[in-house]
Amino acid sequence: MNDELLNATAESAELDMMMLIIKSFLEHLEYTLGKDKYSATRHDLFNALAYAVRDRMVERWLDTQQAYYNDDPKRVYYLSMEFLMGRTLENSLVNLGLLDNFREAMNSLGYDLDDIMNQEQDAGLGNGGLGRLAACFLDSMATMGIPAYGYGIRYEYGIFRQNIVDGAQVEIPDNWLRYRNPWEMDRQEHLHVIKFNGRVVERKDGEANSIFDWIDTDDVMAMAYDTPIPGYGTNTVNTMRLWTAKSTREFDLTFFNEGNYIRAVEKKMMTENISKVLYPADHVPEGKELRFKQEYFLASATLHDVIYRFRKMHDDLRLLPDKVAIQLNDTHPALAIPEMMRLLLDHFRLDWQTAWDITTRTFAYTNHTILPEALEKWPIWFFEQILPRHLQLIYEINDRFLAEVRSRFPGDIGKLERMSLIEEHWERKVRMANLAIVGSHSVNGVAALHTEILKESVFRDFYEMYPERFNNKTNGITQRRWLKGANPGQAALIGKAIGEGWVTDLYQLQQLRPLIDDPAFVAEWREVKRQNKQRLAEYIRKHNCIEVNIDSMFDCQVKRIHEYKRQLLNILHVITLYNRIKENPAVDQVPRTIIFSGKAAPAYYLAKLIVRLINAVGETVNGDPAVGDRLKVVFLANYGVSLAEKIFPAADLSEQISTAGTEASGTGNMKFALNGALTIGTLDGANIEIMEEVGRENIFIFGMNAGEVEELRRKGYVPRDYYNRNAELKKGLNMIAEGTFSPTNRELFRPIVDTLLNQGDYYMLLADYASYIACQEEVSALYLNQDEWARRAILNCAGIGKFSSDRTIADYAREIWGVERMEIHPVLEYRQSAAAE
Numbered sequence: 001m002n003d004e005l006l007n008a009t010a011e012s013a014e015l016d017m018m019m020l021i022i023k024s025f026l027e028h029l030e031y032t033l034g035k036d037k038y039s040a041t042r043h044d045l046f047n048a049l050a051y052a053v054r055d056r057m058v059e060r061w062l063d064t065q066q067a068y069y070n071d072d073p074k075r076v077y078y079l080s081m082e083f084l085m086g087r088t089l090e091n092s093l094v095n096l097g098l099l100d101n102f103r104e105a106m107n108s109l110g111y112d113l114d115d116i117m118n119q120e121q122d123a124g125l126g127n128g129g130l131g132r133l134a135a136c137f138l139d140s141m142a143t144m145g146i147p148a149y150g151y152g153i154r155y156e157y158g159i160f161r162q163n164i165v166d167g168a169q170v171e172i173p174d175n176w177l178r179y180r181n182p183w184e185m186d187r188q189e190h191l192h193v194i195k196f197n198g199r200v201v202e203r204k205d206g207e208a209n210s211i212f213d214w215i216d217t218d219d220v221m222a223m224a225y226d227t228p229i230p231g232y233g234t235n236t237v238n239t240m241r242l243w244t245a246k247s248t249r250e251f252d253l254t255f256f257n258e259g260n261y262i263r264a265v266e267k268k269m270m271t272e273n274i275s276k277v278l279y280p281a282d283h284v285p286e287g288k289e290l291r292f293k294q295e296y297f298l299a300s301a302t303l304h305d306v307i308y309r310f311r312k313m314h315d316d317l318r319l320l321p322d323k324v325a326i327q328l329n330d331t332h333p334a335l336a337i338p339e340m341m342r343l344l345l346d347h348f349r350l351d352w353q354t355a356w357d358i359t360t361r362t363f364a365y366t367n368h369t370i371l372p373e374a375l376e377k378w379p380i381w382f383f384e385q386i387l388p389r390h391l392q393l394i395y396e397i398n399d400r401f402l403a404e405v406r407s408r409f410p411g412d413i414g415k416l417e418r419m420s421l422i423e424e425h426w427e428r429k430v431r432m433a434n435l436a437i438v439g440s441h442s443v444n445g446v447a448a449l450h451t452e453i454l455k456e457s458v459f460r461d462f463y464e465m466y467p468e469r470f471n472n473k474t475n476g477i478t479q480r481r482w483l484k485g486a487n488p489g490q491a492a493l494i495g496k497a498i499g500e501g502w503v504t505d506l507y508q509l510q511q512l513r514p515l516i517d518d519p520a521f522v523a524e525w526r527e528v529k530r531q532n533k534q535r536l537a538e539y540i541r542k543h544n545c546i547e548v549n550i551d552s553m554f555d556c557q558v559k560r561i562h563e564y565k566r567q568l569l570n571i572l573h574v575i576t577l578y579n580r581i582k583e584n585p586a587v588d589q590v591p592r593t594i595i596f597s598g599k600a601a602p603a604y605y606l607a608k609l610i611v612r613l614i615n616a617v618g619e620t621v622n623g624d625p626a627v628g629d630r631l632k633v634v635f636l637a638n639y640g641v642s643l644a645e646k647i648f649p650a651a652d653l654s655e656q657i658s659t660a661g662t663e664a665s666g667t668g669n670m671k672f673a674l675n676g677a678l679t680i681g682t683l684d685g686a687n688i689e690i691m692e693e694v695g696r697e698n699i700f701i702f703g704m705n706a707g708e709v710e711e712l713r714r715k716g717y718v719p720r721d722y723y724n725r726n727a728e729l730k731k732g733l734n735m736i737a738e739g740t741f742s743p744t745n746r747e748l749f750r751p752i753v754d755t756l757l758n759q760g761d762y763y764m765l766l767a768d769y770a771s772y773i774a775c776q777e778e779v780s781a782l783y784l785n786q787d788e789w790a791r792r793a794i795l796n797c798a799g800i801g802k803f804s805s806d807r808t809i810a811d812y813a814r815e816i817w818g819v820e821r822m823e824i825h826p827v828l829e830y831r832q833s834a835a836a837e
């Protein structure tokens with residue numbers, strides 16, 4: 001064929017696709033939703049479009065699942081109590097390569113695709129980094145062709161909506177399913193009985209072996225909802241399966257027959273409560289019975305499913321570890337370990353050694369935190385009441401394990417006490433991390449420093465006993481969502497310069513390095529950033545009624561509000577800048593817009609007070625005519641994936657200022673650098689590895705390192721010494737304490753200053769303050785040279801390749817799971833012949 005003909009063919013294929021999209025969209029509007037262009041709301045338009053996009057995925061989804069069935073490769077099961085997915089429409093179009101086609105099709109009907117995409121509710125089934133990591137992993141696994149499933153809970157209410165009322169956080173329930181969820185498909189046939197409560201009775205079989213029956217249980221059904229997860233530029237479409245709780249039929253009958261109708265309905269509602277709501281606390285476990293039941297509900301339903309799928313192809317359960325890898329996202333799903341033992345022993349009647357070998361070779365555990373208060377421990381009495389058989393099994397696991405410890409380390413009583421799965425204080429508890437380590441063949445941290453801390457301190461005893469189990473898998477993020485989708489301007493500029501290879505191989509961004517010497521490229525880079533800042537400025541005007549200067553530095557700290565993340569240190573910097581202006585109204589300061597966003601756990605008193613302080617300081621600063629546009633403080637309400645997608649592309653400066661040794665990895669740091677922001681940060685989590693990749697001269701590092709933090713704590717840290725020695729610090733803290741920012745309630749913020757000065761300042765803000773302020777002065781100085789700033793931003797983007805979740809997943813696949821990539825070929829013949837029959 002000649003070129004002309006080829007072009008004509010390509011054009012006609014585009015045209016065919018456009019007609020197909022329009023037809024599919026209009027049919028869904030009419031036949032699925034029962035609307036026409038006169039009666040359709042914008043939400044109807046979104047739903048019709050979502051169904052049209054879903055249709056494009058379904059064939060590949062079926063082909064993928066059929067190929068997995070036929071080839072029977074080893075599969076990965078990623079178990080997570082959280083999947084922070086955000087919106088799905090744009091990401092699906094990006095991954096299917098159909099974004100432009102759909103945009104044109106909607107244009108031709110007189111609709112704006114962006115406007116329709118804005119109608120979508122975020123799927124907020126997570127709190128923060130841990131849940132977003134699970135979502136990035138699903139994208140990478142599908143893109144890389146790894147046979148994988150995400151398993152979680154279909155919460156009816158996701159993470160709460162955050163409103164700011166008079167400066168304070170107010171939580172609104174997130175009823176995200178109210179306007180239907182077009183991406184999921186209910187699987188009424190995939191049902192499992194999940195047992196709770198009851199008692200265990202022992203009997204003997206013919207050969208006098210003990211059999212344990214768990215009886216008189218209260219049963220709840222787990223029903224599956226599946227969501228397709230399309231890979232980028234491939235036929236692979238994996239599955240995220242989320243469980244919802246349903247009452248059992250027997251349940252309905254017995255209770256209704258008792259004649260108390262309302263009580264029966266109440267009981268029914270109680271059982272269905274299990275999947276009602278996501279617990280909104282990040283890095284602090286809630287010791288609530290309902291949460292405990294949720295964790296078991298996920299573990300049990302998923303294991304039933306995994307074993308059922310395995311047994312369709314195999315009789316011999318000893319082959320399970322060759323076909324199944326189960327990754328536990330933190331200890332939240334770790335009840336899957338005793339549940340696996342229960343099924344293998346009580347249901348399939350394997351002996352202990354065989355069952356234990358299968359279990360430990362199947363499970364792997366990812367640790368996400370070293371904050372001691374964040375390690376999950378469940379009271380023994382929860383187990384006695386709710387999971388009595390699992391408690392017996394955990395005791396047995398513990399007895400055998402401690403016998404091993406005793407023989408390896410004779411006479412070391414302290415070790416036995418520390419390593420026991422049971423904490424023997426006044427309230428006896430099961431230590432879930434110890435259970436997860438003992439029951440897995442792999443334990444990983446999520447950044448190099450974090451893994452070293454696990455090995456050297458938190459899990460030192462376990463590392464001495466099982467050194468081969470410990471490994472690092474530095475976190476990553478998907479560039480499909482966080483650059484190609486969120487920042488189309490920068491993505492297009494990069495594409496023009498180095499092609500599209502980076503979309504599936506982020507290391508290719510290295511090719512941007514020489515472009516820092518190309519003034520035209522640098523100028524275009526700056527122009528893209530400017531446009532992104534313009535868009536965020538409009539968002540701020542609309543939502544906060546604040547006019548910001550788009551030439552000011554957009555200085556961003558967006559993440560959950562937590563003491564260890566030190567939003568307070570940032571606000572102390574703001575107060576310092578404010579005081580400098582007040583003391584010298586003519587001072588020549590680099591203008592900054594300091595942007596905060598993040599939710600506080602509803603029960604975390606101090607975090608909520610920090611939200612109020614940020615807003616109060618904003619009121620004072622933004623309303624002071626002496627300040628002008630040199631300083632603005634903005635708190636953007638309701639941080640979530642969709643808001644994050646607006647903030648990262650517009651950021652100049654990324655604040656990653658946790659106390660060294662507290663942030664396991666962080667992933668926000670990676671999204672900022674990818675989007676061309678410079679980082680000011682401590683030597684904590686993945687910041688260290690980002691520094692190694694982008695170059696020490698292209699990142700602003702301040703403060704103590706993890707070793708120095710530990711040493712200062714050991715020597716005895718006296719925050720008041722720092723307060724007394726630093727006049728600016730003293731002044732800032734006094735203003736907070738004395739009510740400068742809360743004139744109508746002068747005592748309001750005193751508890752904040754109290755934790756710093758009188759309660760030990762556990763996260764050592766005062767010790768790092770001077771270093772932070774000095775470092776911020778270097779940041780401001782560099783910002784005066786906009787071209788140099790842009791060149792360093794380009795080098796940050798160019799050096800961020802390692803932090804693609806594709807690299808992270810490749811490492812898990814090779815070093816933990818032992819799974820291979822698998823290419824999916826479309827099964828067109830089969831489908832056509834089936835249609836012909």
Ligand SMILES: *Cc1c(COP(=O)(O)O)cnc(C)c1O
Nearest residue numbers: 128129559640641644666667668
């Ligand atoms: C990336 C991300 C996080 C994690 O941010 P950190 O700065 O690593 O704590 C939390 N929430 C959302 C919505 C995110 O996109």
